Amino acid sequence: MKSKAGHRNPKPYAHYLNTFVLHFRPRTIPEGTLKFTHTWGLGGMATVLVMLLMGTGLLLKFYYLPSPEKAYQSVLYLKNEVLFGGLVRNIHYWSANLVLMVVFLHFIRVFLTGAFHAPRRFNWVVGLCIFLLLLLSNFTGYLLPWDQLSYWAVTISVGMLEYLPFAGRWLQEMIQGGVEMGPATLSNFYAIHTAVLPVLLVSLLLFHFWRVRKAGGVVIPRKPDSPGENQERRVPTIPHLLLRELTVALAVVAVILVLSILFEAPLMEKANPGLSPNPTKAPWYFMGIQELLLHFHPLFALLVIPLSALFFIFTLPYFHYPENPSGIWLISAKGRKMAWITILFAVPVTVVGILIQARFQPSPAGALNVQATLSGGAIPLVLCVMVMSGFCLIIKRLFSADRNETVQNFVLFLLTAFLVFTVTGIWFRGSGMRLMWPWGGM
Ligand code: HEM
Structure with a gap:
């Protein structure tokens, strides 16, 4: 669009940005909810980490080969031969681990600020389902490099099911795709990790965000003993909330980049089904259950x-x-x-x-x-x-x-x-x- 003087008018771009943001956010928000220590920006951080996971996951798919003979070699090739391949793999690894911790803290924050009461009750349930999906995503991704660490961690986790009465053995064989870990296990895990879970996760996340909006945004902070909801002063979402969200997003990306440059995602030698390490431990997020x-x-x-x-x-x-x-x-x-x-x-x-x-x-x-x-x-x-x-x-x-x-x-x-x-x-x-x-x- 051109102005009378013939210059391009920048207004439409700002308009598109506003329209996009305001599909997800209300036009104004209570000022109190902007305080960082109210939400700690944890929901936003988790969103950025999930986006990083999806982006890097797509890139990894170009090189990864889901068969026991080729999986390990393909990860080695990606890590050592592909330009920035190692970095992309590290970002995926660190985002996957960090997102579990961040979502756990988000869950604690929601609980400790009483944000699970009506009208946010159902969103609590949705959030917990997202948490379970994230755990499953992490677990199914863990096996894919097919090295000693991933092979035995998944073997011990799936092996725990054997102890369950009646359906345990059946469940174990269904997850493994046979009586033992092998090609069927890897292709099952690959399909679930790269297709089924991402679709479910994105759908539930969109629903989660919509429910936050429908409840009138995040819960309004109150002082102990203050009666009823505050009649808070409202401020425009753009720029107040938008700038804060962008700052949190940049900080998360910076932390992940530093971690990914300094610390490599682990890769041991190729899986050897005949040689179990001692001790054989489940992935860290299932260690509580293994300890139980x-x-x-x-x-x-x-x-x-x-x-x-x-x-x-x-x-x-x-x-x-x-x-x-x-x-x-x-x-x-x-x-x-x-x-x-x-x-x-x-x-x-x-x-x-x-x-x-x-x-x-x-x-x-x-x-x-x-x-x-x-x-x-x-x-x-x-x-x-x-x-x-x-x-x-x-x-x-x-x-x-x-x-x-x-x-x-x-x-x-x-x-x-x-x-x-x-x-x-x-x-x-x-x-x-x-x-x-x-x-x-x-
Ligand atoms: C990847 C997982 C998740 C993402 C990306 C996510 C994202 C968000 C975002 C952006 C918000 C609004 C801002 C904030 O509170 O920080 C929010 C609010 C909320 N989340 Fe989550 N969430 C996730 C998982 C969970 C889990 C595990 C639970 C609880 C079991 C949960 C329950 C809620 C509730 C009840 C609210 C409303 C809080 C309020 O009104 O103060 N979410 N979530």
């Missing part, structure tokens, strides 16, 4: 505990709460104090539990009989639930806490214990999965 398996009967470690915990977390927004403290970090000053006490109690108690169990019963029996399931599963689980609930009830009494504060405490206990399990599995397990210091010996 060392303490509980497989029926409990793989089924009862993860499914009950997931069910509890998924349905959290649908409990009956007398109040809806959305937008307040940790609910109240009291809630904050309770949270610290819970975390400081949960860490040593979980560590002591792990030590006692390792000392007296190194590994629970996996047999599917009444005695094994009682002594290795039901009794220790009931003891753990009693300690957790007992502690939360005592704290509830001591602080005269309400239901929101009590539920928050229980979830924090659960998450802290799971994180201690994960850290133990990653850094404190050595040869034969025995407990040891990260620097050796114990």
Whole structure:
């Protein structure tokens, strides 16, 4: 479009940008939601990481060959011979690992600011499904280089299913595409990783963003004890929110680039199905479950505990709460104090539990009989639930806490214990999965 003086008028471009941005964002937003410490920009960071993953994933597809004979060679070729091939692979690797941590922190932020209450209840469920899809994407991608690390990490993870009663063996064979890991496993994982999961992920993410918008944007920050939602001053999305989002995006890209230049994505020697490393560990995000398996009967470690915990977390927004403290970090000053006490109690108690169990019963029996399931599963689980609930009830009494504060405490206990399990599995397990210091010996 030309102005009267014959110059190009820049207005249309700004107009296109505005139209594009305002499809995803409202025209104005409450000023308080711009504060970085309200959301920490975590949802935006996760979005940028997913975009990096999709972009680099597409580029990797040009060189990767999904068969056990050629996969490893194709990754080596990409890494050593293709211009910027190694860098693209490193960016994909670091984005994949970082996105899990960032999304976990986003989940914690949403939980601790009470942003899972109505009208955001269903978006909590959608978010959790996205989290599960991301875990699956990571896991299916892990196998693709077909080196010793990826082959055995996936073998041990899929092998855990064998312990499940009735459907375990069937499930394991279905995932592997046969009785053992081989060409069918790799092509299954490749198809799921590069086609099925990205489509599901992008669809759910778009739905997630739409629900955020439909709920009127992110929850408005409130001070403890302030009644009702704030009547906040509103400011235009462009430039206020847009500039902040671009800054966060640039920072994320910078961090990923630095990590990718300084640290190579791991690649060991080609997979050797006849030579398992000792210890054989699952990918880091499944180490909590592998650690559970060392303490509980497989029926409990793989089924009862993860499914009950997931069910509890998924349905959290649908409990009956007398109040809806959305937008307040940790609910109240009291809630904050309770949270610290819970975390400081949960860490040593979980560590002591792990030590006692390792000392007296190194590994629970996996047999599917009444005695094994009682002594290795039901009794220790009931003891753990009693300690957790007992502690939360005592704290509830001591602080005269309400239901929101009590539920928050229980979830924090659960998450802290799971994180201690994960850290133990990653850094404190050595040869034969025995407990040891990260620097050796114990
Ligand atoms: C790749 C995964 C994810 C991406 C890209 C993503 C992205 C976003 C973005 C951009 C926002 C708005 C800004 C912000 O809160 O930072 C948001 C809000 C939200 N997310 Fe996510 N999210 C993801 C996963 C999750 C998970 C795992 C959960 C929870 C289980 C979740 C639940 C929510 C909820 C309830 C909101 C509304 C929060 C509020 O109103 O304050 N999301 N998400």
